Amino acid sequence: MTPVLRVLWEDWADRTLPLPSYETPGAAGADLRANLPPDSRAAGLRLAPMQRAVVPTGLRVEIPAGFEMQIRPRSGLALKHGISLPNTPGTIDSDYRGPLGVLVVNLGAEVYVIQHGDRIAQAVVAPVVQARFEPAEALSATGRGSGGFGSTGRR
Numbered sequence: 001m002t003p004v005l006r007v008l009w010e011d012w013a014d015r016t017l018p019l020p021s022y023e024t025p026g027a028a029g030a031d032l033r034a035n036l037p038p039d040s041r042a043a044g045l046r047l048a049p050m051q052r053a054v055v056p057t058g059l060r061v062e063i064p065a066g067f068e069m070q071i072r073p074r075s076g077l078a079l080k081h082g083i084s085l086p087n088t089p090g091t092i093d094s095d096y097r098g099p100l101g102v103l104v105v106n107l108g109a110e111v112y113v114i115q116h117g118d119r120i121a122q123a124v125v126a127p128v129v130q131a132r133f134e135p136a137e138a139l140s141a142t143g144r145g146s147g148g149f150g151s152t153g154r155r
Helices: 074-082
Strands: 004-009 030-033 046-047 050-064 067-072 090-092 100-106 112-114 119-127
Touching: 046 050, 046 100, 090 100, 100 119
Parallel strands: none
Antiparallel strands: 004 050, 030 119, 046 112, 050 100, 067 090, 067 119
16 A cells, blocks of 8 residues: 655745655655745755754645654765764654654755755655553563674674
8 A cells, every 4th residue: 555645835835846756766765855935045054064954845744644754864965965864764753744844964064055946855654563562570582682782793
């Protein structure tokens, strides 16, 4: 079954920009675009090195129950300019109806300007399983045991 996400434009949004879309038949992520408010479209959104900002998409989404939308960085922006997402992947829950913004960070050495309409992130829609948590007196043993952070298998 292909989930259908309903999309609502913000009142101020530029509706000539495309909705999120998959650029190739095998793409896992749909590209999200910067949809800047009218008063900042010409100048763009300026990000100094190490600066974070929420980039508006001009959209609100209705994600079907049992799914989430993961927001992930675009590899080309990360490689070429150091633009990434500090909370990767960001999760949009199925019961959220607020504005869809993308939290970005400039990890590069130069100022980067996000222009109106730029592809800034990708959205991956994925199924969600909610687990039940219950207390236990002990956990089953494994070969790994309690090896965790920093446990690469090397000595």
